[in-house]
Amino acid sequence: MSKYRFVLLDADNTLLDFDRAEEIALQTAFARWEVPLTEAVRARYQVINSRLWEQFERGEVSKEKLQSQRFDELFAELGLPHSGADFNRTYMDALGEQGCSIPGAADVCRRLAQLCPLYLVTNGVSRTQHRRLQGSDITPYIADVFVSEDTGYQKPQKEYFDYVAAHIPGFDRAAALLVGDSLTSDMMGGQNAGIDTCWYNPGGKPNALGVPITYEIARLEELPALVAGA
Known part of the structure; x- marks a missing residue:
């Protein structure tokens, strides 16, 4: 019998293909606002967004502030008068339409669900994440x-867990396994939560x-055997 009776799974870039979803959503939002999405603009956005998410994980900025500020900073650097909050709504609406999963993730979830219940643990935005999951092939197994x-x-706050x-x-907790791609939110979260x-x-x-x-x-395909053999 496996040691693990509960598996907690991160969503973005563990089961859901966030990189692909983000790229499609950015292209859609920038096109609707008629702002060119060059490689330089994309790269600068990633730097700003990553910094703000790290601040969010440390509890230094709210989710709401993060969402608007990332675009406010970007547009300020580009010399554009656009509202970060308004642009973010366009972006998040587009992101919510993207439920694409990592290749093979649905089959891994199907096999894992035969061993124990699966739970998603994510720092994503609630409305957007639930919309994405409605269109995802992993949802029946969660x-x-x-x-x-x-x-x-x-994540990684102990209070979250x-x-x-x-x-x-x-x-x-002794019978649970947390799976994710992030050292700062997932692995540190597991450490904080025991x-x-x-x-x-x-x-x-x-x-x-x-x-x-x-x-x-x-x-990901390594996971069912790991859980079954633990």
Whole structure:
């Protein structure tokens, strides 16, 4: 019998193909606002957005502020008068239409769901994430979804995982595994919560932060055997 009776799965870039979804949403939003999306603009947006998400994970900025400020900063640098909040609504509407999953993710979820219940744990925006999941092929295998915006906390905060634990029937941290691609939100979150972790690291990145990790996989397809054999 497996050690793990609960599997907590990150959504973006673990099961859902966020990079692809983001690119389509950015192209759609910039086209609607008639702003050229050059490689330089795209690269600058990624720098600004990543910095603000890191601040969000540290509790230094709210989700609402993050969403508008990333575009406010970008447009200020471009010398454009556009409202970041208004542009963000266009972007988030476009993003919500993108439920594409990582190749093979649905089959991995199907196999995992035969072993134990699966739960999504995500720092995404609630309305957008739920819309994306409605159109995703992983949804039939997910028992419940915990979006940070709905909990009042976010990964990697211990309080976020306390909320998750309180809302899963019979939850036992010693029998749970947290799977995700982020060192800062997923792996550090598991450490903060006292939950075993599995780092999904398809790019073979180094653990530059030295975060304790229980397992590491390069392919999602490795996960069912790992859970079954633990």
